[in-house]
Amino acid sequence: MNNLRPPKLAEKFLLLFLKKELAEEVLGDLDEKFYWTIEKKSLRRAKLNYWYQVFNYLRPFAFKFFKSNSIIPTMIKHNFKISYRILKKNKVFSAINIGGLAMGMIVTTLIGLWIHDELSFNTHHKNYESIVQVLRKEMENGEIEVNSSHVSKLGEHLKQTYPTIFQKVAITFYRNQQLVVTVGKQSLERLGYFFSTDAPEMLSLEMIAGQASLENKEAVLLSESLAKTLFIDQNPIGEFVQINTSTQLIVNGVYKDIPLNSTFSDMDFILSMELIYNDDSPPTWNNYNTKIYAQLNDGVEAEEASAIIKDALTDNISEENGPMDLLLLPMKDWRLKADFNSVDGSQMTSNRVVFIRLYGAIGIFVLMLACINFMNLNTARYQSRGKEVGIRKTVGSQRKQLVSQFLAESVLYASVSFVVSILVTWLILPWFNGISDKDLSLPWDVPEFWLIGIFFTLFSAIVAGSYPALFLSSFSPLKALGGTLRQGKASVRLRQILVVFQFAISILLMIGTFTVHNQIQHAKSRPVGYDQEDLITVRGRSSEFYKKFDVLRETVKQTGMVEEMASANYPLMNTLGNNGGFRLEQNDAAYSFSFNTIFVTPEYGAATKWELLAGRDFSREHGDETQNIIISESAVEQMGLENPVGKRLISQRGMRDRQKELTIIGVVKDMIKGSPYEPPMPLMLFASEDAESYSFIRMKKGVRYVEAIPKIQAAFEKILPGHPFNYEFVDDAYSTKFRSEEKIGSLATFFSGLAIVISCLGLFGLSAFIVEQRTKEIGIRKVLGASIPTLWKLLSKDFSLLVVISSVLAIPAASYFLNGWLENYEYRIEITWWMYAIAAIGGFFIALFTVSYHSLKASLGNPVDALRSE
Amino acid sequence: MKESKLGDFEETILLLVGILGDQAYAFKIAEEFETQTKRPVSIGAVHSTLSRIEEKGFLTSKMGESSAERGGRRKRIYTITATGQRALEISRELKMTLWNQFPAFAEGKLNFVFG
Numbered sequence: 001m002n003n004l005r006p007p008k009l010a011e012k013f014l015l016l017f018l019k020k021e022l023a024e025e026v027l028g029d030l031d032e033k034f035y036w037t038i039e040k041k042s043l044r045r046a047k048l049n050y051w052y053q054v055f056n057y058l059r060p061f062a063f064k065f066f067k068s069n070s071i072i073p074t075m076i077k078h079n080f081k082i083s084y085r086i087l088k089k090n091k092v093f094s095a096i097n098i099g100g101l102a103m104g105m106i107v108t109t110l111i112g113l114w115i116h117d118e119l120s121f122n123t124h125h126k127n128y129e130s131i132v133q134v135l136r137k138e139m140e141n142g143e144i145e146v147n148s149s150h151v152s153k154l155g156e157h158l159k160q161t162y163p164t165i166f167q168k169v170a171i172t173f174y175r176n177q178q179l180v181v182t183v184g185k186q187s188l189e190r191l192g193y194f195f196s197t198d199a200p201e202m203l204s205l206e207m208i209a210g211q212a213s214l215e216n217k218e219a220v221l222l223s224e225s226l227a228k229t230l231f232i233d234q235n236p237i238g239e240f241v242q243i244n245t246s247t248q249l250i251v252n253g254v255y256k257d258i259p260l261n262s263t264f265s266d267m268d269f270i271l272s273m274e275l276i277y278n279d280d281s282p283p284t285w286n287n288y289n290t291k292i293y294a295q296l297n298d299g300v301e302a303e304e305a306s307a308i309i310k311d312a313l314t315d316n317i318s319e320e321n322g323p324m325d326l327l328l329l330p331m332k333d334w335r336l337k338a339d340f341n342s343v344d345g346s347q348m349t350s351n352r353v354v355f356i357r358l359y360g361a362i363g364i365f366v367l368m369l370a371c372i373n374f375m376n377l378n379t380a381r382y383q384s385r386g387k388e389v390g391i392r393k394t395v396g397s398q399r400k401q402l403v404s405q406f407l408a409e410s411v412l413y414a415s416v417s418f419v420v421s422i423l424v425t426w427l428i429l430p431w432f433n434g435i436s437d438k439d440l441s442l443p444w445d446v447p448e449f450w451l452i453g454i455f456f457t458l459f460s461a462i463v464a465g466s467y468p469a470l471f472l473s474s475f476s477p478l479k480a481l482g483g484t485l486r487q488g489k490a491s492v493r494l495r496q497i498l499v500v501f502q503f504a505i506s507i508l509l510m511i512g513t514f515t516v517h518n519q520i521q522h523a524k525s526r527p528v529g530y531d532q533e534d535l536i537t538v539r540g541r542s543s544e545f546y547k548k549f550d551v552l553r554e555t556v557k558q559t560g561m562v563e564e565m566a567s568a569n570y571p572l573m574n575t576l577g578n579n580g581g582f583r584l585e586q587n588d589a590a591y592s593f594s595f596n597t598i599f600v601t602p603e604y605g606a607a608t609k610w611e612l613l614a615g616r617d618f619s620r621e622h623g624d625e626t627q628n629i630i631i632s633e634s635a636v637e638q639m640g641l642e643n644p645v646g647k648r649l650i651s652q653r654g655m656r657d658r659q660k661e662l663t664i665i666g667v668v669k670d671m672i673k674g675s676p677y678e679p680p681m682p683l684m685l686f687a688s689e690d691a692e693s694y695s696f697i698r699m700k701k702g703v704r705y706v707e708a709i710p711k712i713q714a715a716f717e718k719i720l721p722g723h724p725f726n727y728e729f730v731d732d733a734y735s736t737k738f739r740s741e742e743k744i745g746s747l748a749t750f751f752s753g754l755a756i757v758i759s760c761l762g763l764f765g766l767s768a769f770i771v772e773q774r775t776k777e778i779g780i781r782k783v784l785g786a787s788i789p790t791l792w793k794l795l796s797k798d799f800s801l802l803v804v805i806s807s808v809l810a811i812p813a814a815s816y817f818l819n820g821w822l823e824n825y826e827y828r829i830e831i832t833w834w835m836y837a838i839a840a841i842g843g844f845f846i847a848l849f850t851v852s853y854h855s856l857k858a859s860l861g862n863p864v865d866a867l868r869s870e
Numbered sequence: 871m872k873e874s875k876l877g878d879f880e881e882t883i884l885l886l887v888g889i890l891g892d893q894a895y896a897f898k899i900a901e902e903f904e905t906q907t908k909r910p911v912s913i914g915a916v917h918s919t920l921s922r923i924e925e926k927g928f929l930t931s932k933m934g935e936s937s938a939e940r941g942g943r944r945k946r947i948y949t950i951t952a953t954g955q956r957a958l959e960i961s962r963e964l965k966m967t968l969w970n971q972f973p974a975f976a977e978g979k980l981n982f983v984f985g
Contacts, residue, residue: 024933024943024944025896025944025945025946026896026917027940027941027943028897028936028943028944028945029895029896029917029940029945030897031939031940031943032897032939032940033897033900033913035939036901052912053912053913053914056912056913056914056915057914057917058914059914059917059918060918061917061918062917062918
């Protein structure tokens with residue numbers, strides 16, 4: 001029943017401004033309206049309407065402070081009229097003021113949208129509050145690891161055993177893959193998610209057509225964009241789709257594309273999990289190839305539920321790996337709190353939070369820079385405005401009225417800036433989405449957005465306008481008119497501090513941008529252990545491919561464009577497939593760490609051009625190589641071997657169906673397969689007799705790709721008609737690993753660029769005033785014989801010194817933040833002195849250049865003009 | 871000097887006050903406005919107009935009794951004054967003369983003259 005009360009906050013807000021004597025009747029009326037709306041419409045509507053009604057009481061007659069005989073409204077009107085005239089009169093300064101403030105607002109808006117997007121990640125899913133992911137916590141090498149892979153039987157088991165906890169359990173295949181989707185003659189590679197039947201409802205898919213059901217294992221659900229690409233205008237429901245050229249499925253439904261800020265945004269289509277579980281491979285307790293998402297029953301908390309299901313796994317499997325606890329991670333933590341401490345297993349905020357804070361700080365700083373400009377420019381105008389203040393005071397203006405005049409001015413400036421900033425933001429959003437990999441848009445129809453916008457506008461206006469208002473209105477009329485007005489020491493000092501602050505932030509951002517770029521370059525130029533150039537990857541997709549691999553390889557080589565072709569069970573770009581349980585023949589204990597284990601055809605080395613450090617490569621001439629292995633240098637190091645070649649290893653678990661004894665025949669340089677920022681994973685390579693699913697084609701040096709690729713494709717089509725030839729350049733694929741860092745880099749460049757421009761705008765305006773103020777002095781000096789360089793030096797010196805102080809402040813701060821950031825990366829640069837130096841010197845010259853415009857203009861001018869006035 | 875003309879919206883509100891009698895308070899008037907004109911209006915807008923008409927002297931008001939659905943709060947009931955009544959009559963007469971001069975209605979057929 002308590003819920004059926006009008007919103008408290010709205011009531012409070014109303015009472016904040018409403019005249020006391022009106023409170024009773026107005027609250028009564030609004031209550032009546034509220035209960036009436038509940039009855040006629042809904043509670044939600046009633047609440048919304050209550051707010052609407054409250055805002056509609058923002059009228060002069062109901063206002064507390066409004067007296068109908070007061071002159072305030074007229075005065076406000078008058079103030080704005082004067083402000084408008086002043087704005088029009090000084091076009092350059094108005095432009096600098098508005099431009100600077102607008103830029104600050106643009107940055108703040110963009111960052112605000114970005115942060116909002118991050119924080120609202122996944123909230124699009126209706127069951128956001130109750131969805132969890134099932135995770136597994138285990139001890140590995142003395143460290144606590146949290147994994148998301150589960151044995152395929154577990155999902156079903158959880159659903160059956162704990163009906164009071166789980167409302168729905170959605171099981172998905174651990175590695176969702178690009179699958180070939182064929183309709184008629186059209187073949188595309190798209191990412192398909194295998195899901196159990198609960199998934200569509202749990203993820204609250206919005207269906208455009210058909211049913212959101214996976215009950216039939218031949219059913220497939222397509223995303224709107226995929227359906228459009230495949231079927232164009234045709235109705236896709238009930239049509240056939242072929243997956244990987246072999247499985248025939250029926251389109252059961254089309255769902256609206258999942259928004260970019262969802263964990264499942266890359267899902268192009270959904271297939272039934274039953275396609276993977278079949279009679280030949282039923283769910284088991286020993287194959288970790290699924291992920292489990294679940295929806296909790298109403299009122300069940302993830303934490304309590306975690307405690308109950310904790311041992312569900314260990315109750316059903318033999319405990320060879322020590323304890324494995326299950327835990328439930330609520331959807332709201334997936335994005336920003338999905339890391340776990342390796343020592344005590346506690347949940348930690350992830351790196352993304354650092355960026356949210358960082359960008360948030362940048363946003364506030366940049367807005368502050370803009371406000372500072374405003375303050376500086378307006379206090380600097382004291383001389384011209386001083387006369388005005390003097391006259392107004394003599395005529396009888398009160399200080400309060402002057403303050404309100406100046407505040408009206410800054411409100412006007414801020415409002416114009418706000419409008420400008422919204423327009424510009426709207427224009428540059430598509431570009432910003434490109435560099436930030438987001439899908440942001442201005443929420444025109446969200447009242448909160450406008451409320452926040454207006455709040456910030458007024459906030460900036462007050463922050464920026466209060467000091468000038470108080471300062472300018474404090475002049476004594478006698479001094480202001482008598483011409484003896486002198487700037488107080490305090491205000492000069494304050495202005496200097498503000499300039500120092502601005503440039504310190506600009507230089508800090510510059511150093512930051514520099515470091516990020518350098519770190520990316522550093523990782524990009526890291527040696528990868530093989531030659532990425534002229535190398536392409538093609539996926540094998542059908543059983544035909546494996547059967548005819550040797551013929552295919554011969555035909556491809558016959559094109560004359562190709563040096564070698566080989567295959568492996570994993571791509572070059574990641575470290576899927578890690579295995580432990582290896583020991584040296586003479587040792588009892590196995591090595592406690594795991595190796596990246598890859599099966600390769602004998603020409604793998606020739607195709608990738610890896611660097612052999614010792615021993616020999618695999619070769620068909622050596623006959624059976626199946627018991628031989630090649631390892632990488634970091635594997636040698638991990639095992640602590642002296643002369644690795646010829647040493648024999650025992651694989652305790654066995655690899656595929658092979659015998660367990662392995663001989664090391666060669667050592668290769670480390671290959672960077674995982675993150676380019678992390679230490680290399682130790683590799684163990686096994687010779688495969690049959691083709692594997694990833695093949696690598698090494699083109700001859702110097703061939704033209706436009707010539708080579710069609711010939712290779714023709715060879716494919718000749719041997720494997722109907723098999724898609726989708727190739728990927730290895731160096732291109734590798735460069736995508738730098739994407740997220742590059743995003744950070746380009747965002748940082750953009751923000752720091754704007755910060756510098758804003759600071760310079762401020763300096764530009766400020767120097768203009770200073771020069772104007774000293775025009776007479778310059779004139780006299782010139783008449784008395786001062787040279788242009790002397791005058792320029794005289795005028796630029798003060799500002800230059802401020803920038804030097806800024807650098808001194810910025811450098812330690814930068815070193816603190818950036819070293820913290822770099823610590824995230826194992827493979828990283830050291831920040832060197834020259835990076836600081838470039839930013840500091842850069843900042844100095846930018847400032848000097850900005851100031852020079854006015855100082856040179858003043859020095860070059862004719863002294864007659866300067867002295868004639870008055 | 872206080873303006874004493876009656877605006878269009880003010881006139882409608884004033885009429886509604888007359889229609890509603892002793893039930894003429896801001897919420898009821900707003901409701902009645904919406905049902906009669908099919909146009910949405912906020913209570914605040916109505917209230918603001920009521921207080922303006924009151925200032926012009928066309929309305930008086932006093933606090934009425936309380937009721938449960940208002941959380942026990944009392945309501946302000948408006949009544950038309952004699953000058954209010956007079957203003958309505960003047961307005962009606964003016965409109966009637968205007969209607970009578972409108973040829974399409976005065977002569978019972980459409981007869982627009984251009985020029």
